[in-house]
Amino acid sequence: MKKSALTLSIASLMAAIPLVSFSGCESSAQRDNDAYVQQYKARRGQEAIHQDSGTVVLKEVTAAEWELFRTESDKKLKDNEALITDLKMKIIRSGKKSDLTFTKWVYVLEQQNKFLEERIVVYPEIQSDWESFKYEINKDLEDLLKELKELDSRNDG
Secondary structure: HHHHHHHHHHHHHHHHHHHHHOOOOOOOHHHHHHHHHHHHHHHHHHHHHOOOOOOOOOOOOOHHHHHHHHHHHHHHHHHHHHHHHHHHHHHHHHHHHHHHHHHHHHHHHHHHHHHHHHHHHHHHHHHOOHHHHHHHHHHHHHHHHHHHHHHHHHHOO
């Protein structure tokens, strides 16, 4: 009896080791993206239930709307990347140790930009409510640009 309990606990421990060791391999941005995708899929399932009952009708995106949105968003993302690169160059040129906080902010904003890009790439697969998705992305891109410009002006001063 004790031998089978010991064998069972060793087997469960051996099964848990890969889970623990591989769970640390994802970056926080990847975990955030995975959580966001799961949340969207869960919402989509709820929206499908509402659609079946006839209470919610979601507007689907046309190919032309998607291409226009994608083009505009890509331009905004590239503009953000250029600002981030400029900020990184300012950090390198200054060579100050006191720029650690500034460096962290640049990193956080860079990750936000990448996360927005991933959300846009994933949208065709999850296709949630188009209007709310478009609004959220545009607002997040505007907020990110505002933060980048504010950070740039603080660093100049």
